[in-house]
Amino acid sequence: MLSVVNSATGLVNGFFEWFGNLGIFSWNVLKAGATPPYEWQELIRQLDEVGSKSLPLVAMAGAAIGVVISLEARYSLSRFGAKSMFPATLVYSVLQVMGPIITGLVICGRVGAGIGAELASMKVTEQIDAIEACAINPYRLLAATRILACILMLPLLTLGTDACALLTGWFAQTLVEPLSFHQFIQAGFKGSTFNAFLPQTFKTAVYGLIIGLIACFQGMRTRGGAEGVGRAATNSVVLGSLFVILADVVLVKFILVVFP
Amino acid sequence: MATAYDIAMTQGQPEEDSSVPVVAVENLRKTFGILKVLDGINLSVNRGETLAVLGRSGAGKSVLLRLIIGIETPDSGSVFIHGQNIAGLAIDQMGTIRKKIGFLFQHAALYDSLTVAENVAFPLDHHRRDMPRSERGDRVKQLLAEVGMEGDFRKLPSDISGGMQKRVGLARALALEPEILLLDEPTAGLDPISSGEIDELILKLQRERQMASIVVTHDLHSARTIADRLALLDQGNVVIEGKFEDLQQSNIGFVAEFLKHS
Numbered sequence: 001m002l003s004v005v006n007s008a009t010g011l012v013n014g015f016f017e018w019f020g021n022l023g024i025f026s027w028n029v030l031k032a033g034a035t036p037p038y039e040w041q042e043l044i045r046q047l048d049e050v051g052s053k054s055l056p057l058v059a060m061a062g063a064a065i066g067v068v069i070s071l072e073a074r075y076s077l078s079r080f081g082a083k084s085m086f087p088a089t090l091v092y093s094v095l096q097v098m099g100p101i102i103t104g105l106v107i108c109g110r111v112g113a114g115i116g117a118e119l120a121s122m123k124v125t126e127q128i129d130a131i132e133a134c135a136i137n138p139y140r141l142l143a144a145t146r147i148l149a150c151i152l153m154l155p156l157l158t159l160g161t162d163a164c165a166l167l168t169g170w171f172a173q174t175l176v177e178p179l180s181f182h183q184f185i186q187a188g189f190k191g192s193t194f195n196a197f198l199p200q201t202f203k204t205a206v207y208g209l210i211i212g213l214i215a216c217f218q219g220m221r222t223r224g225g226a227e228g229v230g231r232a233a234t235n236s237v238v239l240g241s242l243f244v245i246l247a248d249v250v251l252v253k254f255i256l257v258v259f260p
Numbered sequence: 261m262a263t264a265y266d267i268a269m270t271q272g273q274p275e276e277d278s279s280v281p282v283v284a285v286e287n288l289r290k291t292f293g294i295l296k297v298l299d300g301i302n303l304s305v306n307r308g309e310t311l312a313v314l315g316r317s318g319a320g321k322s323v324l325l326r327l328i329i330g331i332e333t334p335d336s337g338s339v340f341i342h343g344q345n346i347a348g349l350a351i352d353q354m355g356t357i358r359k360k361i362g363f364l365f366q367h368a369a370l371y372d373s374l375t376v377a378e379n380v381a382f383p384l385d386h387h388r389r390d391m392p393r394s395e396r397g398d399r400v401k402q403l404l405a406e407v408g409m410e411g412d413f414r415k416l417p418s419d420i421s422g423g424m425q426k427r428v429g430l431a432r433a434l435a436l437e438p439e440i441l442l443l444d445e446p447t448a449g450l451d452p453i454s455s456g457e458i459d460e461l462i463l464k465l466q467r468e469r470q471m472a473s474i475v476v477t478h479d480l481h482s483a484r485t486i487a488d489r490l491a492l493l494d495q496g497n498v499v500i501e502g503k504f505e506d507l508q509q510s511n512i513g514f515v516a517e518f519l520k521h522s
Contacts, residue, residue, distance in 0.1 A: 032351070037386075126369035129331050133365075134383045134432075135358035137351050 025143075025217045032137045033144030042141055046149035050111050051156060058157045059164045061106045062099065066165030069093050070172035084187075087179075090169045091188035095197045099162040101248055104207035106161075107154060108240040112215040115146050116236030119219025120229040128220060143216040150212030154204040162201070195259045203251045207244045214240045280343040282307050282472035283328060283440055288337035289496075290323055297323050299496030300337065307439070308470040310462075312477060312487030314518070319493040321476040322366060325442045328474070329363055330354045341440070359387060362433030362471075366445040368425035370417040376428050377413035380404060383435040403431040407461060423454035430461065434469075441465075441473040447482045459485045480522035492518060 073089045119142060122128050131138045170184045215236040222228040281304035288301040297320040305311045313321050326332040328339050330346055339346050341357050349357065370379045380400045388396060404410045407427040417425055426446060433441065446462065447455035459482050466473060466486070477483050483490055484504050491501040494514050500507055507515055 028351075035352070037389075122371075125372070126365050126367065127371055129326075130363070130365060130369035130371070130432075132331055133329055133358060133361070133363040134386065135355040135436075136383075136386050137355065139351075 021221065022213075022217055025220070026213060028139045029143045029147060029213070029216070032140035033148065035140075037140075039141050039145050042145040043148060046145045047153060049114075050107070050146075050149040051153035054107055054110055054153070054157055055160055057110055058103050058106055058161045061102050062094075062161035062164035063168040065098050065102055065161075066090075066094065066168035066170075067172045069098065069165070070169040074173060074176065086173060087170075087184045087188035088190065090173075091166065091192070094165040094169065095162050096200045099165060100158050100200055100204045100207070101244075103154065103158040103161045104204055104211070104244045104248070105241055107150070107157060107207070108211045108244055109237055111150060112211045112236040112240040113233045115212065115215035116219045117229055117233035119143075119216060120222035120232035123220055123222045124225055124228055138220070143212075143220065146216055147209060147212035150208035151205045152208070154208035154211075155202050158201050158204045199255045199259050203248075203255065206247055206251060210243045210247055211240045214243060281305055281340070282342060283474065284340040284343075285324070285328065286338045286340070288324070288327060288339065289335045290320070290327060290332065291335055296496050298327070298334075301493075301496070301498055303474075303491055303498065303501070305440075305472045305474055307472050308466075309489070310466055310473040310475060310487045312475045312483035312490045313493060314478060314480065314483055314490055315493035316518075317478065320496055321478075321493060322444050324493075325363070325444050325474065325476055329358060329361055329442060359436050360438055361440045361442060362436070362438035364426065364429045364433045364441075364443045364446055366448060368417070368422075368429035370425055370428055370432070372417050374416075375413065376409060376415050376417070376420065377401075377404065379417070379428055380413075380431045380435055383432065387436060399435070403434055404428075406434070406465070407431045408457075421454075423450045423458065426450070426458060427461070430458075430465075434465065437469075439471055441471045443473065443475045443477075445477055445479075446475065447477065447479050455479065455482060458482075462486045478522075480519070 069090055073086055073093065074083070077083050077086055077089060119128070122142075128138050128142070131141060166185075166188070170179070170181055173179055173184070218232045218236045218239070222232045224231075284304040286302055288298050289296075290298040301320075301324065303311065303313075303324075313324060315321050323332060327334050328341075330339075330349070334347070341360065344357070346354060346357055370376075371382065374382065377400050380403050381396060384391065384396045384399060391399075401410060401413070404413055407430050409424060409427050409431065412420060412424065417428070420428070430443075430446070443462065446458050450458065462473075462475070463486055465471070473486075475483065475486060489502060490504060490507060492499045492507065492515060499512055500510050500515050507519060510516065
């Protein structure tokens with residue numbers, strides 16, 4: 001009984017300690033990132049790493065989602081005699097729901113694991129200590145640049161996912177029932193305003209913050225050798241995905257309240 | 261060759277008090293969990309002097325260097341660089357101090373995604389942005405030539421041997437023309453010939469640059485070759501400090517045992 005209580009206490013302590021350390025880490029990154037000298041060169045490198053190099057992956061994910069939603073929506077709408085609603089359903093599903101979350105999860109897998117493993121490897125081989133010994137703030141050089149790159153690139157990648165999903169969704173529909181792309185877009189966006197889609201796209205900047213922050217935090221606090229590196233990469237993806245999904249719940253409600 | 265220190269002196273910057281040691285640690289204590297690593301260490305090094313810190317593995321030698329450069333923080337005690345206590349300095353203030361210190365890590369800690377030349381250029385690219393790119397390139401070539409690595413500047417750290425990595429690490433440590441050089445096991449894991457070459461290189465650099473150096477090692481032969489003074493650590497304390505002859509004449513059992521097995 002006592003051991004169960006001790007284990008539970010240890011878990012609770014570990015939980016609060018993790019969040020406490022994350023808070024301290026975030027404050028250090030914010031302080032370092034907001035003050036000069038700014039690491040523009042590293043930021044541009046990270047924008048390329050997070051953005052351009054992830055584009056093919058999110059484009060493929062978007063293309064697959066577009067086809068799946070197209071197939072499912074056509075079948076369901078036909079059953080209720082609402083086939084004319086197909087373009088609007090596809091546009092709504094992709095832009096409001098699937099595009100942002102799929103982009104967040106795919107990027108969490110690719111970029112989160114990459115950042116977590118890279119920084120963890122640098123930590124265990126004393127490369128981060130060497131950066132510090134060279135009088136360079138590692139929070140500024142390594143963490144702030146990566147987190148900012150994730151924040152800036154997620155909305156742009158989401159637009160890429162959305163575009164590919166709409167394109168393949170339309171294409172899958174056209175194979176069964178020809179419909180011009182112009183007509184599809186007109187019908188899909190009829191009666192819509194930017195307010196309906198922009199907040200959903202830009203909320204992914206918050207996903208970027210979560211993915212970058214957790215991956216940098218897990219990477220830079222790693223201890224142990226190869227096992228520690230593996231653990232950091234895994235934790236970056238698992239915790240990042242979990243927090244992205246939890247953030248989605250909060251953000252959807254927030255957007256519904258602020259942009260009714 | 262004029263060091264940064266010499267240039268600063270000739271440019272009329274406030275002269276540092278020569279009676280103050282360049283590096284001094286006072287009553288330094290550090291524990292990791294229940295493990296007491298350093299238990300009240302007192303050491304100092306003057307300009308142009310090399311101190312070798314000896315001891316068994318796990319005696320806290322590397323931790324001492326990490327405390328001096330501020331990568332670790334002591335539980336109590338003080339580290340003074342040019343008389344300034346570094347305790348409580350913010351990371352950017354500490355950066356100003358660190359620019360005066362060159363640090364060679366035990367396993368070199370080269371950035372594995374950068375080439376040899378990029379590794380050496382790394383501190384210059386961040387702290388000498390006012391220096392034209394071509395001048396920085398020349399400086400990198402000069403540093404690599406000094407450590408005998410001028411022909412390997414395009415290679416990645418994974419493509420060169422451990423001894424070569426240490427040379428590159430040393431070139432990187434010297435890039436900002438430091439006044440203090442901290443060397444963590446510079447000859448560990450090297451064959452006798454490479455060890456001898458590294459020792460000669462350190463001696464040459466010391467003659468030319470007159471830095472205050474602390475060398476952590478358990479290689480007694482290397483320590484005798486490059487150091488003016490030796491300090492032997494055991495169980496978190498300095499057991500003896502002095503010249504090699506002082507260690508030889510010591511009656512302390514641990515000192516005799518250490519010398520016997522070295």
